[in-house]
Amino acid sequence: MTAEEPRGLRVGIEIHQQLDTREKLFCGCPTTLREEEPDYTLTRMLKPTYSEMGSMDKAALFEWSKRMTFRYQGYRDTVCLVELDEEPPHNLNPEAISIALTVAALLKMTPADEIHVMRKLVIDGSNTTGFQRTAKVAFGGWIMDGDQRIGISSLCIEEDAARKIEGDGATYRLDRLGIPLIEITTAPDMRSGGQAERVALSIGRVLKATGRMKRGLGTIRQDLNISIEGGARVEVKGVQELGLISEVVRLEAARQSALLRIRDELGRRKVRQAGPPQDITDIAPAGSKVVRKAVESGGRVMAAVLPGFSGILGTELQPGRRFGTELSDRAKAAGGVGGIFHTDELPAYGITGEDVRRMRERLEADAGDCIIFVAAAAEKAERAVTAAVERAYEALRGVPSEVRAANPDGTTRFMRPMPGSARMYPETDVPSIVVDSALLREVSSNLPELLDAKADRYSKEYGLSRDLASLIAESPYASAFERLVRDDGLPAPSVAATYEYTFKMLRREGVDVESLDEELIGEVLRRVFRGGAGKEAVPEVLRWLASNRGKSVDDAFGALSLGAVDSSVLQEKVAEVVGRNMELVLREGERAIKPLMGDLMEAYRGKVDGKVIFGMLRDEINRALNKCGH
Secondary structure, eight states: OOOOTTTTOOEEEEEEEOOOOOSSSSSSSSSOOOSOOOOOEEEEOOOOOOTTOOOOOHHHHHHTOOOOOOOEEGGGGGGOOOTTSSOOOOOOOOOOOHHHHHHHHHHOOOOOOOOOOEEEEEOSSSSSSSEEEEEEEEEEEEETTTTEEEEEEEEEEOOOOOOOOOOOOEEEETSSSTTTEEEEEOOBBBBBBBHHHHHHHHHHHHHHTTBBOOOOOTEEEEEEEEEEEOOOOEEEEEEEOOHHHHHHHHHHHHHHHHHHHHHHHHHTOOOOOOOOOOOOOGOOTTTOOHHHHHTEEEEEEEEEETTTTTTTTTTTETTTTHHHHHHHHHHHHHOSSSSSEEEGGGTTTTTTTHHHHHHHHHTTTTOOOOEEEEEEEEOOOHHHHHHHHHHHHHHHTTTEEEEOOOOOOTOOOEEEOOOOOOEEEEEEEEEOOOOOOHHHHHHHHHHHOOHHHHHHHHHHHHHHOOHHHHHHSTOOOOOOHHHHHTTOOOOOOHHHIIIIHHHHHHHHHTGGGGSSOHHHHHHHHHHHHISSOOOOOOHHHHHHHHHHHTHHHHHHHHHOSSSSOOHHHHHHHHHHHHHHTTHHHHHGGGGGHHHHHHHHHHHHHTTTTTHHHHHHHHHHHHHHHTTTTO
């Protein structure tokens, strides 16, 4: 345990990965995202429902309290009544089930005897139904981190959410809704952020080995469950980058430690309960633009006293985030306001010391108390202050168990309360799937090769260096590489280097190599490595094809003046270069090859393999030396 890792730190991971299937999980719609403008928009309001036991999930109630109206965008050529929640879901996609069982087998999990679909109540607008469909496929596996076995608690298959449109929290696009994804949940067995990062990477490598996962931004998402001794389980959602996991764990553990210190300090102060929100619009600080604008538009200023909280709201929990920020997050989420003011940060923002004195006098608050207030429409302001007060008094218990969102810098912000069991209930429209021995035999007989084993094989069979073998084994082009080497007899090091090193160079230049058809890339490599041009031509041809969509390899070779060079013409050119530089040849012998190669490659780069030119040049120099008696 380091100084940055508080006592009792425990971390669990939830990995959500989209599956690369042809159809969605409960309908026949394609699983591709679209960028063109949508054809239609529909509007929905969502509300929570009671569970089978008659209770209502508090996270769903929290979302419903916002009274949000959601807009959903779609396309006419893929209009689907399942996506629109106007038709019952179809049966579970068997392709997705097969992939999920494959992953379960690789993680040494026990498959469920029967796969039952459940509804998970979610009314944040990310779906049209008010719930997400999910089904447990397997449980009880593990993955190794060095000598430690990390438990895998469950593997579920579920439908992905609708795609939120950037900059508009109430508009979603339906192209992503229903894409199959698997959710892998580990036990809270990790004891540091670094270990959580390693385990996430290891699970990601298992998923990649199947060759059946979607690639690209947003196709994989990591959530973290973090707690420390004396704290509580907090779920941090949306950790997009693997390299951010360590920082999120470190900063969340630091936040929980600071909250425990606040709990202890409030206990020593013996704080009293706050009174109800009060309207102080008549003494509103006129110097604040925010307050003045709200009042002039018909809003109110609502305030509450937090007895004994003076100085607490200014306590830093994470870089740039104080305890007052926690209260502000709650107020924003509950009331839809821009934030709160509190006396731990005043005078400031146009609010004077005299303004603070008047508020303390009106609210009968002494120097040891903290005042919070909000300027907004009356109902919003009262709801926001009430939520902020509730969050303040949760500090008496320490760390609230809640769902938080990861910020780009690794800090976190409040999203919603932690959901409970009341949000789950059976999906009666989808029949269950019996996982029988025949299905399991089919899966076990087609298990993919794990990446480390594949890299070892590439090193032994194809003579690749360990580094290059590891890179191409993890590459999405691994199958294409094997076909070109095994079926077409192309040189393995050159093909692997193209996919890993040449492609990396082109991406840095801004060339969209991912848009090139796999077969088109293969045709380029076959043409070049079979002697149709020098290997230096590969990046030139790929650049040209990426900029000239729909054109052929023949078009590229013609436009770039590439193709086979007559050997007799090449031989004459080599002899001419050697003859022109005889003084250098006589003085340096074969060492003259290197400087003379420059002249020849300038004329033939990309048209003739450099090895061919090198061999001709060496032979010509030796003939010249023999004629001169050297």
